[in-house]
Amino acid sequence: MITRQSRAGGVSIESLGPRTKLYTPAFAIAPYAAYERMRQGGRTLAPVELAPDVPATLVLGYHTAVRILNDPDRFPADPRNWQKSLPADHPLRPMLEWRPNPLRTAGKEHAFYRDALIHALAVVDLHAVREHTIRVATELINQFCLNGDAELIEDYITPVVITVLNETVGCPPGIGNRLRPAFAAMFEGVNTDEVNMQVASGLFKLIENKRRDPGRDIASVLVHDCPGLSDQERMSQLVTIYSACIEPVRNLIANTMRRMLTDPRYRPDTAQFTPPVRDAVKETLANDPPMANLCNSYPRQPVLIDGVWLPADQPVLVSMAAATTDPAIVGNKGWTDNNSHLAFGSGPHACPHIAREMSQQIAVEAIAHFFDALPEAELAATTDEVPWRPGPFHRAPAAVPVAFPPAPPLPIPVGPASRK
Structure with a gap:
């Protein structure tokens, strides 16, 4: 003591x-x-x-x-x-307890699991991620564009992130949709036993699926090209990928869209010029990161x-x-002009480069496509009325309601080729 x-x-x-x-x-x-x-x-x-x-x-x-x-x-x-x-049965266990993955290990054990994870992530095709994000975003916008209103987190942001991540991992929609509420509960620290059961059940099914029917995706690499891993270890690498993508990327998109809907700097000026979406994403990562603690x-x-x-x-x-x-570092100016923020961590446990690029690619394309399609969208509530989800780890609005003039559906772009 x-x-x-x-x-x-x-x-x-x-x-x-x-x-x-x-x-x-x-x-x-x-x-x-x-x-x-x-x-x-x-x-x-x-x-x-x-x-x-x-x-x-x-x-x-x-x-x-x-x-x-x-x-x-x-x-x-x-x-x-x-x-x-x-x-x-403590609710923090699913989020913080030891797992055989790079986030919850140290020394040689950490190096082994990080090498396996980076090897699996190398299969990611950022061009395909971009194309798939645009296609999914278009399909979702078409579901509400005639209505004149939407709740962006449930109607748009979450399904964009889940669908693109499932495609990249190689996860069938049925399994991926069951994983979504489990990972949300993990970050909020609720329903310990149910969270662990849902996560393990869904990911072991995915591993068996890839063993029978491999494709060009992350899960298939873990199953077929990482022979040193047990299925329990493969499952834990997938936990890392899903937990690092679903909640953080969803919050990154939501926080950035909320910023763009409320900050005059990100509304079109008299010449109809708007700062690039990538700048808004960068500012959010620096000054209001999706994983706060x-x-x-x-x-x-x-x-x-x-x-x-x-x-x-x-x-x-x-x-x-x-x-x-x-304040000792940034004063009142923020970090909008550099990449020294810690949103992706630092040191041996920092987010791998390809995962950073993928998460920002999904965020930028989803946000840009929405505002290109519905440029007159406005927040349908005051900023004080937009609730925040409690939890020690994330910075996450509970809802982002918007209103806009009804618009006709968009043409569906040709999607990326199958990853099989």
């Missing part, structure tokens, strides 16, 4: 005030105000709760975050010692950093949202 006054002149994380509850609706409504309160006095670390009676440390400072993310020896990602303190690590022994002692076997989360809006 670390005392409130440290050896070596530091203080314990517990001494820095009451723990901020990251799981409440109040935090979801105003997280950036909470980050400002937590960093009063120039603090780079803050005590938080991920759920009732589940303590953790939140990293607020940008430079501190980069140091931690690039120091896997002192800040390993393996949660096995920590998770012994959680009941088997994650990149977990679990020190094996007490660690002193920035004059604060962090206890062993307690989660340390990097706040990508707080770190990349750290």
